[in-house]
Structures are given as structure tokens and as C-alpha cells.
Amino acid sequence: MRYAETGYNLEIDLARGNIERVETDPRDTELFLGGLGTSAKILWDRVPPETDPFSPDNLLIFSTGLLCGTPAPGANRTIVTTYSPQTLLMAYSMMGGFWAPELKHAGYDKVIFRGKSPNLVYLWINNDNVEIRDASHLQGKGAVETAELIKDELNDPKAQVAAIGLAGENRVYMASIEQGRSSASRLGIGAVMGDKGIKAIAVRGTKDINIARPAEFIELCNEVLQYIKVREEKPVPGVMPILAGLGSPQEMKLHDEKWHTENFMWGNSRTRRKDFWNKEVEKKWKESQENTRTRLVSCYNCPMKCGALISVPGISTYMMKCFSKLTYTMAAYSDLDFGFRIAQRATEYGVDGFSTPQVMAFGLELYEAGILTDQDMEGMPSDNEERFYWLLDRIVRREGIGDILADGTYWAAQKIGKGAEEYAHNNIKKHEQLPLKLSMLNPVYFLMYSTGEKINITQIEGQFPQAPFATMEEREDFVKDWIQVPDEKFKQYLLDWEFRGENSNPYYPTVQMSCEIVDWQETMHYIDDALGICAGLSSFPLKPPYHIHNYPTLISSGAGIDMDEAGLWQAAKRNRTLVRAINVRRGMRRADEKPPEDHWKKRFPELEEELLDTYYKFKGWNNEGIPTRETLQELGLDDVAEDFVQREIVKDAEDTPSDDISAGKEKE
Amino acid sequence: MTEEKTKKIIKTIKVDVDKCNGCRACEVICSAFHATPEYSSNNPARSRIRVIRDPLKDIYIPVYAGEYTPAECMGRDKYTIDGKEYDECAFCRASCPSRDIFKEPDSGLPLKCDMCESDPPLDEPLCVQWCLNDALTYEEREEDVEEEVEQEELEIGLEALADKFGLDKIMDTVARMSMKD
Secondary structure (H helix, E strand, O other): OOOOOOOEEEEEEOOOOEEEEEEOOHHHHHHHOOHHHHHHHHHHHHOOOOOOOOOOOOOEEEEEOOOOOOOOOOEOOEEEEEEOOOOOOEEEEEEOOOHHHHHHHHOOOEEEEEOOOOOOEEEEEEOOEEEEEEOHHHOOOOHHHHHHHHHHHHOOOOOEEEEOOHHHHOOOOOEOEEEOOEEEOHHHHHHHHHHOOEEEEEEEOOOOEEOOOHHHHHHHHHHHHHHHHHHHHOOOOOOOHHHHOOOOOOOOOOOOOHHHHHHEOEOOOOEOOOOOOOHHHHHHHHHHHHHHEEEEEOOOOOOOOOEEEEOOOOOOOEEEEOOHHHHHHHHOOOOHHHHHHHHHHHHHHOEOOOHHHHHHHHHHHHHHOOOOOOOOOOOOOOOHHHHHHHHHHHHHHOOOHHHHHOOHHHHHHHHHOOOHHHHOOOEEOOEEOOOEOEEEOOHHHHHHHHHOOOOOOOOOOOOOOOOOOOOHHHHHHHHHOOOOOOOOHHHHHHHHOOOOOOOOOOOOOOHHHHHHHHHHHHHHHHHHHHHOEOHHHOOOOOOOOOOOOOHHHHHHHHHOOOOOHHHHHHHHHHHHHHHHHHHHHOOOOHHHOOOOOOOEEEOOHHHHHHHHHHHHHHHOEOOOOOEOHHHHHHOOOHHHHHHHHHOOOEOOOOOOEOOOOOOOOOOO | OOOOEEEEEEEEEEEOHHHOOOOOHHHHHHHHHOOOOOOOEEOHHHOOEEEEEEHHHOEEEEEEOOOEOOOOOOOOOEEEEOOEEEEEOOOOOOEOOOOOOOEOOOOOOEOOOOOOOOOOOOOOOHHHHHOOOOOEEEEEEEEEEEHHHHHHHHHHHHHHHHHHHOHHHHHHHHHHHHHHO
16 A cells, blocks of 8 residues: 555646556655655656757646645645746746645546647546546636636536636746645746646545554644644744744735835835835735735645735635735835735736736836837836736737736847846846845855755745844754754854854855755755645744654655655755756756846855855765766666766766856757 | 433534634544544545635635434525625535535445544544634533423423324334334
8 A cells, every 4th residue: 555645646648638547656755755856757757858848748747745635734735847938947836725635635646747738628637537628618717717617617616726827828937827825836837737728627536545654643743733833822033023933924914014115125126115114004004904805824734824815895806825915016116905906817817926026017127218118018008007907918918018028037138138138137047036135145045046946036945044143142042942953063053153243144154054054954845845745834934843853754654654864864865966957957057056146235256156166066066066976876866877978968977067068058 | 200400511612713714624633533543544525524615705614514314404594694605504514415525435424523532532622623723612511401301391292192193002102112122
């Protein structure tokens, strides 16, 4: 018997309309755990590196994590994996909600799509009955609307539906996949779904999920819940409210936005408004929030309340989470009421709440600079807020200027020319990032931004505080019950970390310490993304209930896989290295590994080089960021090592990089 | 016949729908607890508590499985509260032919909440323990059961039957029924 996982994937050939239920190899679970790990393995094995994201050969993989659907709190993430049309690298974007556990109960760990459907379809998975159904009547419908229509037409209100809106159908590069209160938004995976002609996947399951050693497993789950209770009652002192608790930043619960509105950038990630927040704004925004937020909601089997039901009078209800509350507001220099209103339309269209507002602000900036002309913007209203609606409508329909902007700021700037490139200033690897501009380089964040395979500033953070505590008393207080550290040395790093002087950014944490901190943080993320456990209860917040010390037993008692801390660390390293290998094979090199140029005002080129050198070495990669043969073999990734030699990515077994590698693959 | 008052423990799960975040942890832990062996599997479809959800309409009602009923009611009810229209029979706890909840998904056998009866007994049913948002809270109280009243009711009932069928027939029937046992 397979435990925690079902042991079966669904293989859907869209061109032929063929559906197969395929048993998976339990050894792959032992090596890659599941979720992102096993999906990366499938992508590596089956999709050649030269495959265009919109080629029928590209795969679109919807995956549960290893522990999804078990009683482990917060094990509900759906991990979607494919090649991104925007970065041309591997994309993995994730969503919470209720979809992944339902898929497990239907009897599958993953749904793997290949080919393209000749017409718009949706997939209906009802336990053993799986069918591809016509979706022509859903064409152009909103993502939320589509989910409701499908549930009605199937007469199954308990079905969970993941759907794309107009943006996905039109292959907009920031198209998301929406589901319940959640969405997989980043890197254009909704565009790949639309390209394949899939409007939605509805799933309903009523089968059991089995646990290997039940008593031990449930005991751990109870401990996790107890710890969540403790953390709810005892927020971390000395940090801003959104970092004090668990879950994703509690944007739906809190209304005090002083920190975000005065520290994050407005417009096209340009302007800091230091005295923005005042009593009047606070009163008005609080009203907007309280009048529209009907209920705080969670994902499957999680006590947190990171999302909310939003009902703006006169427009249909939708669900929101996290920071999309402010992205539209701040891009348009507007207010929260506008933010709630436009986000409703954006959610129905199915677009990424980070990239989209920035793309629109970018377009308007180009217009103000005279790079885009009245002719380009023909028909644009004069009112500022109306312009955002107008641009959103154009982008998702790929009409006029919208067709260019729909590819995101990087590709749009390439197409527009005339100096537009300067305005696409907030990207990493061609992908729009959080509108954050800071002063002093932070070495830990430099490494995470530059080398993170997720290509996303958000959600790569972890359990090491973002800034030092002011007093020794606060530091000592913080470390005294810091049970999550993999090694006691991290406590000392924090104790010694100062705001000013020798032990402060950018030279402290030291290069070596920075590598260790990043290694810890990303290891936890790779574990979460394989298990399907929400980062909000694990790798994202300070002092989370899941950590390296309780995960091994959770995995072994839940899934029946022998696991200890060293083994788990190794599995996470294997997954991290494999994802890197996929991107290396797609052409990613050291030259691509950099934060947005203006992310920090104070930059230290020599230190940054040293950070990259040391980090690569620490990871067992060569100086171009390519995993060495030795590293790959140690992880059992011998086939990757051989492939690198065969493709002349490395010249020989000595891992000397080839000379003729062009950094960053460009599209014609 | 005794006229003494007897004590009965009333177990109540108080449901505050306003506090429900819709996470369904109650369904998860209920189905895990009632698996054989305990916690060896889980499956909300087997749960004895279901969250009746219509997220976009802000409808989140945890409902417990009550008695099995072989026949559905003569008619159905449909509530609208504070402008929210609830499903037909939304608040009913019966495992009933009219709907698919509170039935084993494979056999169709009815499910019924047993308040997590176990030995040794738990402090609280597990759905309550796993609801960190306090949408579910547990209360136990003792109530005096007045046997007298029941006796009175029984006599009234029997008198009515005797009027209809005659006392002899009633006694025959009672005798026959007790032999069956």
C-alpha cells in the first residue's frame, strides 16, 4: 500500500483526448518526496530543454504535495509546474485552497497535461470517472464565474474547480490560475493552460488517504496545532505586525498599512511616500476594508485566516488574500476602495496581482514620457483610475497596446524600444517583482533574489529575521525559544547582528554566514513545496510550527518513508539542484543571477561577486552556477551529469564551463 | 415504577457559524478518528460533521450527523436568514434519502456523530479540539429527567390506543412484542 500519496498520476493527452491512470514509481517518492520534486523530475525526463513554452510538447503539471489531504494542518498546496513563457525558464507557482486534497481523495497525486486541445475544454475528475468536456460555452467567462457555472452544470457543489479567465485564454504572460480563495499566479502558468485549451479542472473525490503509522502521525499533528495556538497568543515582539504571527502576511485581518504604504513604492515601483499614512487615510481605508470584507477564510485544514471574502456593493463577490490588497491601489496612486474594486475584475480575468498593476503603471509611465503616444493609447480615458480599468481590459484581450503589454514589462520594453527598457526596471530574470526599493544591500536577500529558482521576491523569505533586533535583550529573548534552528550557530549570528558598525549589513552576516542562512531558508521551502505544506505555517514566518526537527518524523510516520534530518536535508538539496539543472539546461547562467538594478541604493560589486562565488561553491556548483558532476552524483542525479556533458554545458568531467554559452536564452 | 428524578448528561456542541473559517479541519479529524484502526486513514466523505459551504454566498455551517431516517420528510424546508438563502434542509442532521451527506461513500450506510465516544473518554470531541477558531465549542450539563412526566405521557398514549383498539388487543400485542425480544 502507498501511504500519504495515492501512487497514481493522471496523464492527459489533449490532442488525442486520451486519459490514462498511471502508477508511479515509489522510488521517485523516496528520492524527490513529491510535489515540486517529482514534478521537476518529470519535467527533466520528458520535456527537452529547447521546447517552447507554447509548444504542444511542453507539459503542464498540476501536483499535490506528499502530505496533501492528510490530517497535517496546512497540507493543501497545489504545485503547478511548466516552462514559463515570460522567463523561458521553469515555472513553479503554487496555490492553497481546496483543490489538491480533493485530487488526492479522487485517487491521484498529479494531473499531467501534454499536447493541445483543438477547442476549449475542461477536465472533470470524479473519482474513477475522468472526462474531457466541451468548454466552448465558458469561453470568455471569468475565472470565479467559470467555477460556479461548472459546479452548477455538474450539479456537484462539493467539486473544487481551478480555472483561468480571459487572460489565460489569450495567453497573457501574467495570467493566473484561480481556485477558491487562492491562485497560482506567477510566471504565466495560466497562459500555458490557455494555450493548451484547458479552461478549468474540476475535481471531486471520496476515497481514503492512508497513513503509515497513525498514532505517531496524529500526535505530531496535534503538537503542530498546539504550537499554532501558542504562537497566536504570543506574537514575536519587536517586529512589524505582519511578521509577528503565522500564515501569510495578515493583510485581510489588519488595517494598519502605515508600513506598506510608506515603505513600498507607488506607481511603477518608483515613488516612496514617507508621510502618506495619517489619521484621515487610516479612517477611510479601515472603512473600505470593514465594509467590504464579509468573512476571514482559510484554506483546507488550516486554522489560519489569510484570505477574505470581499463583497463590494454592486459588483460580484470574490476572495482575496495577502498583498493584492495594495498592489493595484499603489500602482495607481489611489485608495483602498479602488484596490478592492479593480481586484474583483482582475480576479475574474485571472491575472497576477503583482505583475499586472506594475505593467499598467509601466505603460502609463511610458505614455507620460512620450515613448508611448496618443496613437498607441487611442481611446484611453483621461481619469487616472479609469485608465487602469481601460488598460486591464486591453491587456487581457490583447487589444492594441494591450497586446504588447500582455507580455510583461521586459518583453514589452524590447518591442517598444525607444528607451523603454529603462522603465522595465523591477525585474529579475524578466519577471516583475515586489515594488520594494531599499537603501543598504542585505547579503542574505541579495543571494535569495539573485539565485532563487522561484524567481520571485515574495515567499522566498524564511525564519531568519529580516533585520537585526535593536537591543541585546530583545535578541536574547528571541533566541531563547528558537527551537526551529537547524544548528545553534544561527542563534549566535542573530545575537551578534547589529544595525550599525562592523557587525551590520552589508558585511554582516558574513559571506559564509549568509550562505548558511540562505541554505537553511531555501531548504525549508523545498521541503514544503514537495510536501504541499503551506509556507505560511513553515518556511515563511518566524518561529513556525513545522521545522527541520519535526518534519522527518512527520514524513516517516505519514508516508512510511525512512527519514531523518540528514536524509531530508539531502532530499531538499536534490530537488533544489534538479530545479537548478532544468534552468541551467534552459540556458540560465551566472550573468542572469542578479536583483533588480535599483533594488538597493548602496551596492557593493566586489562583495556581491564574493557572495555568488561562495554560495555557488557552498552549493556544489561551478562558477557559472552549474551543479558539478560530483554534486550531481552524490545526489544520485547521474543522468543529469551525463546530460550536461552530452549537451556540452560542461566541457568534460572537470566541470569547466563551455565558452560559447550565451547567458539567458532570448526569444526570437 | 419509581418517581425518582434521574440525572442525564446532555452533550452539546455549540456552533458559532460567524467564527467558521471554512477550513474543514473538523471533517478531517472526525473521519481520521473513526477510521479503523484509529487515524489510519481520513476522508471527509466519511465524516460525521460536514461544513455546508457556499463560500461566495458566505455560507459556512458545520452540521452534525444525527439519526438515520429511512424516509424523507413529507416536504422540505428552505431558510433565508439575513438575506442568505440556505440549501434545502441545510440545517437538518438526518442521514436521509433526500441527500448524499452522512453516508459512507462506498456502502451508503448511514453515519452518526457519537461525540467521539472512546475509552478513556476524550475531554472534548475532536472536531471541537481541532477548531482553533472556536466556531465549535463543547458544553456538558446535567439535566434532571422527570420519569413522572414520561409515565404520564405513556399512559395518555396507551389510553388513546386502548380506546381505538381495545385493551385486550393492546395487551396481546405487548405480549407478542416482548416475546420477540
